[in-house]
Amino acid sequence: MTIDRDALVSERILQSMRDGVIAIDLSGTIIMFNEAAGAILGRDAKEVLGRPFGQEFMLDERFDDFNELVLKAVYDAEVVHSTEVVIRDGEERTDLAMSSSFLTHVDEAGEQQRFGVVVVFSDVTEQRKRRKLKRLFGEYVDPRIVEQILSRGEDTESRRADMTVSFVDMRDFTGWSERLPARELTDLLNQFLAAVTRPIGEEGGITDKYIGDAAMACWGPPFTNADTQAADACRAALGQVAAVDALRAELMGRDFPGAGRLDAVVGVATGNVLTGDIGPPSSRNFTVIGNAVNLAARLQDVAKIYGQRVLVAEETRNRAGDAFAYRELDRITVRGSVQPVRVFAVLGAAGAVSEATLAYAAEYEAALALLHAREFCAAHERFAALVEKAPEDRSSKLMLSRSETLAAEPPTEEWDGVFHHGTVKLI
Numbered sequence: 001m002t003i004d005r006d007a008l009v010s011e012r013i014l015q016s017m018r019d020g021v022i023a024i025d026l027s028g029t030i031i032m033f034n035e036a037a038g039a040i041l042g043r044d045a046k047e048v049l050g051r052p053f054g055q056e057f058m059l060d061e062r063f064d065d066f067n068e069l070v071l072k073a074v075y076d077a078e079v080v081h082s083t084e085v086v087i088r089d090g091e092e093r094t095d096l097a098m099s100s101s102f103l104t105h106v107d108e109a110g111e112q113q114r115f116g117v118v119v120v121f122s123d124v125t126e127q128r129k130r131r132k133l134k135r136l137f138g139e140y141v142d143p144r145i146v147e148q149i150l151s152r153g154e155d156t157e158s159r160r161a162d163m164t165v166s167f168v169d170m171r172d173f174t175g176w177s178e179r180l181p182a183r184e185l186t187d188l189l190n191q192f193l194a195a196v197t198r199p200i201g202e203e204g205g206i207t208d209k210y211i212g213d214a215a216m217a218c219w220g221p222p223f224t225n226a227d228t229q230a231a232d233a234c235r236a237a238l239g240q241v242a243a244v245d246a247l248r249a250e251l252m253g254r255d256f257p258g259a260g261r262l263d264a265v266v267g268v269a270t271g272n273v274l275t276g277d278i279g280p281p282s283s284r285n286f287t288v289i290g291n292a293v294n295l296a297a298r299l300q301d302v303a304k305i306y307g308q309r310v311l312v313a314e315e316t317r318n319r320a321g322d323a324f325a326y327r328e329l330d331r332i333t334v335r336g337s338v339q340p341v342r343v344f345a346v347l348g349a350a351g352a353v354s355e356a357t358l359a360y361a362a363e364y365e366a367a368l369a370l371l372h373a374r375e376f377c378a379a380h381e382r383f384a385a386l387v388e389k390a391p392e393d394r395s396s397k398l399m400l401s402r403s404e405t406l407a408a409e410p411p412t413e414e415w416d417g418v419f420h421h422g423t424v425k426l427i
Contacts, residue, residue, distance in 0.1 A: 018122070023103060024074065025116040028053050032118070040096070040123050041066075041087070062087055066096065066121075073100035073117040084124065095125045163220030164233040164270040164316060165293050166205075167300040168196045168240050170213040171263040179258055188256070189213060195247045196264060199239030203232040208287055214300070218288050222275075230270050230319035234346055237266040237310045238324075267299030268346075269313040291337065298334030299343060302421055306330070307394025308345040317344045325353040327361035328368060329395050331418045340418040345395075360389070364396060371399065372417040376407035 014021060020037030024030055030053050038045035041063075048056050053070065057063045065085035082099040103116040170176070170192050177185055193215055200207050200217040204224045208216045217236065219229035244264040251259035271292030295313055303311040306329050317326055326344040333340055347353045347361060367382030383400040390396065402419070 020121045021118065022053075022070075022121075023116055023118045024053050024070070025103075026074070026114070028074075030056065031116065037121075040094070040121065062089055066098070069098050069100060070117070070119055073102075073119060084128075093125065094123060095128045096121045097124045159222075159275050160272055161221050161275060162226065162229075162271065163218050163273050163275070163288055163292065164229040164268060164319075165219075165273065165288060165296040166200075166217045166233050166237060166266055166268045167297045168215050168217075168237070168264055168266045169300050171265060171304060172261060173213040175261075176258070184257075188251075188262075191247060191251075192244070192262070192264070195243040196240040199236045199243055202239065203236035205232060205236055216293075216297075218273075230268075230316045231321065231323050233268050233270075233316065234310070234312065234320045234324055235349075237268055237312075237346060238348060240264060240266055241309045264309065265300055265303040266310045267296045267301070267303055267312075268310070268316050269293075269295035269299060270316040270319055271295070271313075291339070294336050295334060295341065298336070298421070302332065302334065302343075305394070305421075306345070306398065307392075310346040312344050312346055314342040314344070317342075323350055324348065325350055325358060325361070327395075328365050330368070330399075331372070331416075333418060333420045335421060340416070360386070360393075364399075367399065367403075371403055371406070374410070374415075376403050376410065379403040380407050 014032070014034045017034060017036055020040045021032060021034045022030060022037050023032030030048055030051055033043075033045045033049045035045050037043070038048075041057075043056070057070075058067055066087060069083060069085060082097075085096050085098055087094040087096065098119060098121040100117050100119045102114045103118055104112045104114050107113045170189070173189075176188065180188065192213070193210060196215055197207050200215070203219075205217045205219045206223050208218055210216075217233070219233045219236075220226055224232060241264055244262065248259055248262040251262060269292045271290065273288045273290030273292050275288045292313075299311045299313060303309065308329065311329070312320070312326075325347040327347055329343050329345055331340055331342050345361075347357055363382070364386055367379050367386065370376075370379035370382060380400065380403040383396055383403055386393065386396040387400050
């Protein structure tokens with residue numbers, strides 16, 4: 001018995017292919033039908049082989065688009081047809097990328113003669129879904145979030161991880177909304193959000209969402225390096241205020257109304273958060289939730305009270321390390337939390353902050369230490385000297401008022417130096 005090795009190799013290759021392959025002779029008989037074609041089209045390859053194509057597929061309206069391309073391949077003069085078609089079965093949809101070409105042989109006269117067509121197709125349903133999702137959300141959602149959602153498929157399980165979260169906010173947005181017509185306000189807001197979003201991406205962060213005039217971002221697994229997340233977020237925060245400075249100068253150059261008042265504040269916190277698709281099935285949103293998110297949002301708010309542009313929690317400051325210069329401002333609890341936290345202003349990158357600014361920060365921290373040691377009169381004297389030196393410094397003025405109150409009416413022994421924002425008056 002002679003074995004046709006070429007035919008055997010061809011058969012093995014055909015059956016191992018992931019693409020479906022169908023060959024039809026000019027009488028309409030199926031002369032080739034591999035297992036992948038059967039899996040994609042829902043047919044038993046052994047049963048349809050040798051059967052008329054028309055009987056197997058033409059009477060089933062699910063295959064209308066598929067049949068149209070096959071007929072074109074049989075009857076049209078074009079050598080190759082390529083397109084995408086859809087097979088529908090109720091609410092189920094399968095997208096196929098198809099191509100066809102002639103089957104030919106050389107006759108006795110040396111002429112190429114057509115004896116059938118071969119159709120090759122692949123299931124591109126998932127690829128099409130990916131393209132659609134990227135097209136729908138690519139302008140609004142960080143592509144890494146899209147990829148994360150797509151790569152998980154049906155796995156929507158939420159995960160816990162340490163992440164760093166930041167909120168950046170336009171100062172005095174209410175005032176802007178009262179001063180500007182709707183079109184100019186929208187234009188300003190779009191420019192502002194564009195300016196503060198760029199540094200997030202440049203430092204590897206994920207822009208999670210926009211909330212009115214604020215932008216929320218996060219750093220950490222599964223998107224960015226766990227070890228550098230806090231430092232990356234701090235660099236992004238400094239980049240954001242620098243970008244707003246540049247935007248302010250540009251708007252002033254264009255005589256934009258009130259441009260000189262444009263400013264931003266940033267709050268940054270690090271901690272354990274829940275990441276995943278949050279919300280009802282009809283409106284799910286990939287986001288992060290947890291105490292660190294709440295803290296970052298509140299720090300953004302209280303940064304305005306302290307007159308600082310970038311405020312970070314102690315955990316963020318510890319993880320970011322000596323890459324930046326800081327000034328400890330206070331020990332506080334924020335609205336919605338009872339956990340005390342030390343908060344720091346980020347003054348700039350290490351080595352880029354003036355000696356005068358560093359000296360002022362050291363004097364402030366020395367006065368703050370006196371306050372926490374219950375030496376209220378001494379602290380008051382120090383803060384008074386700081387206010388005299390820098391009358392515009394809101395943090396020193398705040399502490400001057402607080403130390404004066406504490407010196408006049410010393411607190412009980414249980415006083416821990418923590419100021420509770422959102423529960424008592426500021427001063």
